[in-house]
Amino acid sequence: MTDPQTRGVPIHGATALVTGGYRGFGRAMVAELLDRGAARVYATSRTTPPPGDGRVVPLVLDVSDDGSVAAAAQVAGDVSILVNNAGVFLNTPVLTAPFDDVRPEFETNVLGTIRMARAFAPILARQPSSAMLNVLSVLSWLAVGRGYEMSKAAQWSATNSLRDALKDQGTVVTALHVAYMDTDMTAGLDVEKADPRLIARQAVDAIEAGTLEVLADDTTRWIKSQLSVQLTG
Ligand SMILES: NC(=O)c1ccc[n+]([C@@H]2O[C@H](COP(=O)([O-])OP(=O)(O)OC[C@H]3O[C@@H](n4cnc5c(N)ncnc54)[C@H](OP(=O)(O)O)[C@@H]3O)[C@@H](O)[C@H]2O)c1
Numbered sequence: 333m334t335d336p337q338t339r340g341v342p343i344h345g346a347t348a349l350v351t352g353g354y355r356g357f358g359r360a361m362v363a364e365l366l367d368r369g370a371a372r373v374y375a376t377s378r379t380t381p382p383p384g385d386g387r388v389v390p391l392v393l394d395v396s397d398d399g400s401v402a403a404a405a406q407v408a409g410d411v412s413i414l415v416n417n418a419g420v421f422l423n424t425p426v427l428t429a430p431f432d433d434v435r436p437e438f439e440t441n442v443l444g445t446i447r448m449a450r451a452f453a454p455i456l457a458r459q460p461s462s463a464m465l466n467v468l469s470v471l472s473w474l475a476v477g478r479g480y481e482m483s484k485a486a487q488w489s490a491t492n493s494l495r496d497a498l499k500d501q502g503t504v505v506t507a508l509h510v511a512y513m514d515t516d517m518t519a520g521l522d523v524e525k526a527d528p529r530l531i532a533r534q535a536v537d538a539i540e541a542g543t544l545e546v547l548a549d550d551t552t553r554w555i556k557s558q559l560s561v562q563l564t565g
Contacts, residue, residue, distance in 0.1 A: 339461060339504070340463065340540045341412055341413055341459075341463045341539055343365060344370075345369065346370050346412050346413055347370070347371055348365050348374070348411060349408050349411045350374070350415040351376050351416055351417050351448065352419070353374075353415075354377040354390075355515070357532065358415070360529045360531070361535060362388065363532070364536045365536060372388075372410070373388055374404075374407075375388050375389070375391065378392065378394045389408075395418045396439040396447075398447065401447045405455060408452075408455070411455055411456065411459075412461065413465070414452050414462075414463070414464045416444070419517075420437055421480045424478050424479035426478060438483050438486065441484060441486075442487050445491070449498075453497075453498060453501070456501070457502075457503065462503040464503055465506045465538065466508065468509050469484045470549075470552040472485050472488035473485070473555050473556060474555050488509075491505060506535075509545070509547055509556070510552060511549050512525040512526065513527075526548070534548050535548075
């Protein structure tokens with residue numbers, strides 16, 4: 333889905349920030365942005381990241397912490413592409429998990445995305461064209477009984493609200509939905525997993541084209557197609 337009223341952000345020469353850019357899908361996003369000619373990519377981790385490619389600026393960031401997000405916005409004031417990738421999966425059954433375990437999933441996946449959007453909206457507004465890509469999941473639409481999917485559903489709704497809120501300033505907000513990828517998050521799962529590099533390629537294509545939604549694989553496309561089916565029984 334591409335909005336004809338909007339336009340994408342050229343990657344060549346752009347400055348981007350990828351939350352959680354040192355592991356898993358975030359690392360694949362950083363590599364893809366650099367391969368496509370980004371001039372600078374802020375890559376974040378909660379712990380002090382190692383130095384990398386000269387175009388990578390390491391940043392310590394915890395998206396669940398107001399002060400940490402504000403400090404990142406002070407440093408990365410030249411960003412035109414924000415990738416809200418940071419996320420946690422804590423395997424929290426809806427009826428039995430302690431709220432102390434469920435809360436970090438919402439704090440990181442939902443409020444972390446909104447916190448980053450609030451802090452970086454004025455920065456993105458200063459750019460001639462700007463983009464925010466939020467890393468969601470097929471589980472935004474598929475409940476299997478845990479806090480993670482509830483948080484991804486809420487993050488999807490937040491993404492839709494942010495798209496509306498940022499439209500007038502010209503920031504295109506893209507939702508990336510994907511099933512299993514081969515990262516630390518799925519290390520214990522014996523399932524088919526996509527190569528994060530192939531998903532990152534689709535994500536960066538979407539940023540460049542101004543695409544509003546990416547359904548990255550067959551499973552995700554099928555689940556999305558079932559949303560209009562009425563629940564029975
Ligand atoms: N793997 C999958 O199958 C899959 C499928 C659909 C969607 N996703 C989504 O893809 C995104 C990336 O996940 P992944 O698979 O790459 O998982 P991962 O390998 O476990 O990596 C999680 C990333 O999130 C960062 N992070 C976690 N909490 C954070 C916080 N409070 N503040 C800042 N950064 C934080 C981590 O950074 P540090 O540990 O370095 O601080 C790490 O880079 C997540 O949003 C996840 O929900 C994953």
